[in-house]
Amino acid sequence: MLSPAGTSAADSSAFEIPLIDFSEFLNGSPETRSTTALAILTGFQRSGFIYLKNFGLPKPLVAEIFAKSAAFFKRPLDQKNSLAWTTPAANRGYVAEGLEKVTDRTDGQSIEELRAQEGQDLKESFEIGREGEEGHPNHWPDHFDADGGKFKAHMQEFFGKCTQLHIEVMRAIAVGLGLEEGWFDGYCDQGDNTLRLLHYPEVSAEVFRKNGLQVRAGAHTDYGFVSLFRSITLLFQDMAGGLQVESPSGTFVDATPIEDTVVVNAGDLLARWSNDNVKSTKHRVVEPRKAALSDKHPPRYSIAFFCNPNFDRFIEAIPGTYDEVNVRKYEGVNSGKYLEQRLAATF
Numbered sequence: 115m116l117s118p119a120g121t122s123a124a125d126s127s128a129f130e131i132p133l134i135d136f137s138e139f140l141n142g143s144p145e146t147r148s149t150t151a152l153a154i155l156t157g158f159q160r161s162g163f164i165y166l167k168n169f170g171l172p173k174p175l176v177a178e179i180f181a182k183s184a185a186f187f188k189r190p191l192d193q194k195n196s197l198a199w200t201t202p203a204a205n206r207g208y209v210a211e212g213l214e215k216v217t218d219r220t221d222g223q224s225i226e227e228l229r230a231q232e233g234q235d236l237k238e239s240f241e242i243g244r245e246g247e248e249g250h251p252n253h254w255p256d257h258f259d260a261d262g263g264k265f266k267a268h269m270q271e272f273f274g275k276c277t278q279l280h281i282e283v284m285r286a287i288a289v290g291l292g293l294e295e296g297w298f299d300g301y302c303d304q305g306d307n308t309l310r311l312l313h314y315p316e317v318s319a320e321v322f323r324k325n326g327l328q329v330r331a332g333a334h335t336d337y338g339f340v341s342l343f344r345s346i347t348l349l350f351q352d353m354a355g356g357l358q359v360e361s362p363s364g365t366f367v368d369a370t371p372i373e374d375t376v377v378v379n380a381g382d383l384l385a386r387w388s389n390d391n392v393k394s395t396k397h398r399v400v401e402p403r404k405a406a407l408s409d410k411h412p413p414r415y416s417i418a419f420f421c422n423p424n425f426d427r428f429i430e431a432i433p434g435t436y437d438e439v440n441v442r443k444y445e446g447v448n449s450g451k452y453l454e455q456r457l458a459a460t461f
C-alpha cells in the first residue's frame with residue numbers, strides 16, 4: 115500500500131492493501147479470471163481490504179455522483195433535516211453532524227465515553243436504500259427543485275451499477291474459494307444494499323491539535339445497518355486522504371487515495387459467513403496528513419456502498435470454509451436481526 119510519502123507500507127510492516135485490475139476478472143481469459151479471483155480472495159484474507167481499478171463503472175458517472183453529493187450537502191440545513199434519517203429499520207435519509215458515532219462498541223454508556231474522548235464524528239451523511247422496499251421509501255430531495263430530481267436519477271443509476279459490481283466481486287470470491295462462480299448470486303441479486311454519501315466538512319487543524327484523539331470517523335468494522343450485516347463495502351474516496359486501516363499489529367496504516375480506484379473491504383458478515391477465512395478489518399478516518407492550507411483541512415467526500423445479502427436469506431458457513439479440524443465457529447443467522455441492535459447503539 116502506498117503511504118502519503120509514496121513509499122510502500124510493506125516497507126514498514128507486512129500489511130498491504132493490494133491494487134488489483136478487476137477487468138482481468140470481468141473480461142479476462144479463464145486463466146486470468148482465476149488468478150485475479152485468487153488475488154482478491156488473498157487480499158481479503160490478509161488485510162480485509164483491496165483496491166480495484168478498471169471495475170467497470172463509467173468514470174463520468176462516479177465523478178457525477180461526487181458532484182451531486184457535494185451539491186446535496188450544500189443545501190440549507192432545514193432542507194436536509196426535512197429528509198432526516200429516522201429509524202435503524204428504515205436506515206434512509208440525512209444524518210446531521212454529531213448524531214452518529216461509528217465504533218465497534220455496542221453499549222450506550224461506553225459509546226458515550228468514547229464520544230467524550232474522541233469528540234463527535236466530524237461528518238454528515240445521507241443514506242439511500244433499495245427503491246421499492248415496502249414501508250421504507252427513500253427520502254429524496256426531488257420535491258425541492260430540478261436538481262433534486264437529477265440527484266435522484268443519478269443515485270438510482272449508481273445504485274444499480276454498484277449492485278452489479280457487488281455481484282461480480284462476490285463471483286470473484288466464489289471462484290477464489292473454489293466454488294461455482296454463481297454461488298453467491300442468489301444471496302445478492304435483490305440489491306438490499308445501502309448507498310451512503312459522506313461529507314467530512316472543512317475543519318481547522320486546531321481541532322486535532324486540541325484533542326489528539328479527535329477523528330473524523332471513529333474506528334469500526336463494517337457491521338452494517340438495519341436488518342443485516344455487511345458482506346462487503348465498495349468505498350469511493352476523493353483525494354483528501356485520512357482513511358486508515360488497522361494492521362494485525364494494531365497500528366493504523368493509511369489507505370491512501372489512488373485515483374480511479376475503489377476500495378473494497380470485507381464486512382463482519384463475510385468474515386462470519388466464511389468462518390473467519392476472510393477478515394473484517396477496523397478502519398477510521400483521521401486528520402489528513404497533507405499540510406492544512408491556512409490551518410484548514412479541506413472537506414472530504416466519500417461514497418460507501420454497503421453490500422448486504424438479500425434480507426430474506428439464512429446465512430451459514432460457506433461450504434469449504436470448515437471441516438473436522440477447522441470447525442464451524444458460528445451459528446447460522448438470518449440476515450435480518452443483528453444489525454438493528456448495533457445500529458441502535460451508534461445513534
Ligand SMILES: O=C(O)CCC(=O)C(=O)O
Nearest residue numbers: 312336351357399416418
Ligand atoms: O469515509 C470513509 O472513507 C470511510 C467510511 C466508512 O468506513 C463507513 O461509513 O463505514
Ligand SMILES: [Fe+2]
Nearest residue numbers: 334335336397
Ligand atoms: Fe466503514
